Structures are given as C-alpha cells and as structure tokens.
Amino acid sequence: MASHRAAPIQAALTTRRATPEDAPVCGRICYDAFSAISAQHNFPCDLPSAEVAAGFMTMLFSTPGFYGVVAELDGRIVGSNVLEERSIVMGVGPITVDPTVQNAGVGRRLMLDVLQRARSQHAAGVRLVQAAFHNRSLSLYASLGFDVREPLSCIQGKPRQRSIAGCAVRPATPADLDPCNALSHRVHGFDRGADLAHCIERGTALVVERGGRITGYSSHLGFFGHTTCEANQDLQALLASVDSYGGPGILLPSRNTEMLRWCLAHGLRVTQPMTLMSMGLYNDPRGAWLPSITF
C-alpha cells in the first residue's frame, strides 16, 4: 500500500479563534475531508453536503459553550476544530483538515490548541469519537494521550418493535431536567445539563418512565445526541419509540452485546464502526448509554 507523508508545515501555520464568518469555508473543508476518507474506505459520508456542513459549523461557531479554532496557512483556512465545553467533561470535534494539506501537522496543531483550551477551562476530562477505519486519526489521538475506551457501532434503521412493556416514552420538559441530571450523575459521574436543557428547548429530548419515575433520557436519538438509561429495557423503549435516528444513526457501545443483538433482531443495521476515546477523568458508566458523536 502506498504511503504518503507530507513535509511538516508548522512554521507557516497559525491558529486563531473561529468566527461564524469562517463557517462556509470550514464547512466545505469539513465535507471534503469526511467524504474523502469515507470514500477511501467505502463508507457513506457522515454529512450529506457542503451546505449542511456549513450550517453545522455556523451553529458550532456561534453557540455559547462551543470553542472553535481555525488553522491558517499563508492566510488561507486549511482546517478547523471544535471543543464542546458545556460540562466538566469536554468533547472534541469535528476536526477536519483540507485534503490537500493533510499529513503535515495541521491536525496535531488543531488538537493541541483545543487541549490547551480544555486545560485552561479546568476540564476534568476530554473525550472524542473517531471513525474506527481512520488509521491516521487513531494514531494522532493515541499519540496525544487519548485512551481507547469503547468500540462503537453506528446503527440506523426503523425498529420493528414500537414499545416495551412497562416503559412509557414521552417528550422531555424543563421539569425533567433535575431528575435527568441526577440519573446522568449516577450512571456517568457527571451531568450534561446544559446540553440537555438546550435539547429540551428545541423539542428533541425524550424521557422514559418505568415504575412511575424517570429511568432514562435522550437529548436526541441520533448522531448528535446522547442517551443515558438505568437499564437496557429503558434504552430499548427509547429506541423503539421513533421511526429513525438523526443523521447517520445512533452510536451503541458494541460491548453491550445484549443491546447490539436486540438492535439486529429488530430490523436495525450497523453502518460503520467508531471508537470512543478519552483523556483525563474516565470511569466505566453504570447503566445503558449512547454517546453523541462528540462523546
């Protein structure tokens, strides 16, 4: 297999805080980079178009709680990275580099920038999700100190079963925020209250009740949402309650074999393998859960 490694271009490379005005260029680079690496491995691209990617970057670069950074080479934007800093554990991504200048240190520089930012914000831990087929990104993150935590299966489809006995799913309301945060703390050791509050406001969040109390919630059943439950039956109830999952799909920890088999037996399919990685504070969750594409 041919291998190409470009000369480092660190001397001419600069980074600066991203602004919403950078979103069209960063969106184009994001789409080009993701579609190129996915096509090389015969997987579908995570983003449908450059326009959708630009809209996504606009949201990330203008929403409080997100830190965006762009890398410039001779004044031209060649990549970007984002740090979600809404909770004590922070998430990285998307990080993308213009395919014409890849393998020359731009990605590492962008990663070092957000890790420095996370340190300055006193993050207890930093996490990310990478495409498992992407050897270079795995190597970059591992060399920076990230540990592999969970193999993930991206899952999409329409579930055959539409409800689980004893579990009731309904849209989340602001009154559900405290019990959901308490549940997250029990399962993960920290809460993602700011993210969840935003999703409740947008109307994407769901809760599942069993025995008269909240036993699970999802900020959004899809690529960009996270889900936390006490047990697999709560997670099954949430997954069964919708027609499909947002974006490329949900991210199921593959070691949850009971859930993986349940998904496969109920008409869902695995679309691609991914990996959850972390640096700093990490503890195995005590419950059933789905990370978002950030963490």
Next chain:
Amino acid sequence: MGIKEFWTVARKRPVTALALVLLWIASTIGWEVIHPKLLALLQPPPPFSHLGGEYTGTIYGSGQFDLCFVEDEAHPSTHEYDVRGTMLFASGAYVDYKGSTSGNRLDMKYARGGNSAVSDNGTATFYAPKSGKGPVEGYYVSKRFPENRQNLMLTKIAGNCRLANWGQGW
C-alpha cells in the same frame, strides 16, 4: 484418616486434599470465624480501601481542597471511611464538605458555610484510582454558579488526617 493416608491422597488429588484441610480448619476454628476471612481472601478490597489519610490539591488557582479519609476505628476490616473535606479560599475563608462512597465514586456535599461570606458551595466528585493508590482525581461544581467548575487532582500529604480547619469556627 491418618497422616500417611492423607499424604497419599494429597499427592494424587491435591485439590481434594486442600478441601479436606479447609474442612478440618473450619470444623476446628468454627465456620463463623473462617467464613469472613475466606470472603476477604476471595473478594477484591473496596475501591477506596487503600486511601486512608489526607489529600490535597489546588482549586481556583490559589485555593486549596483538602480531603480526609478517616478509617472507622471500631471496624477497621470493613474499610469504611468517614470522608471529610475542606475548601480553603485565598482570602482565608473555608467551607466544609462531607462525603460518601458508592462503588468507585466518592460524592462530597456541602456541610456548612465558612467563616466569612462564602457563597460558593457546591459538590465535588472523586473516583477511586484504578491502581488502588493516589492521586485522587475528580471535579468540583459550584451550586450557585454551575459555570464555576474545576478539575481536581489531590495527592496524599499525610498518613493521618488533620484537616485543622474542619468544623472549626462555627
């Protein structure tokens, strides 16, 4: 069974011989005595069982978070701790915390306000180190201002607890 017969069995069937020895010890000493000792041998120690003593780390740049694991002297074998903490501010103000462990997690909650107009009470969460020894890693979140959150890395400074300011002044 005599000694000779026992050694014949031990050579041929060591597992059976070990079971016989355990049965003999149990019948001699008493099952009530040997059972907890056997359990202690078979079960891994609780996650916080090796963390007795005092730990400290910095918070808010110039502040300090102290943590104490006070072993239950009446039942040292249970590895139960009375967990206490104090957050000291650069101004000299301090806030007391009390904690309880659940599995590998230690949750610290505000116990009482300090010796001045301290408003920044909240919660701290720590995890038992996987190696069984320190440092103890976790984070603090202010209750009143949730955006005030800090990672915490506490290192052991003493085998015995001092926490000189804990419970003092109020």
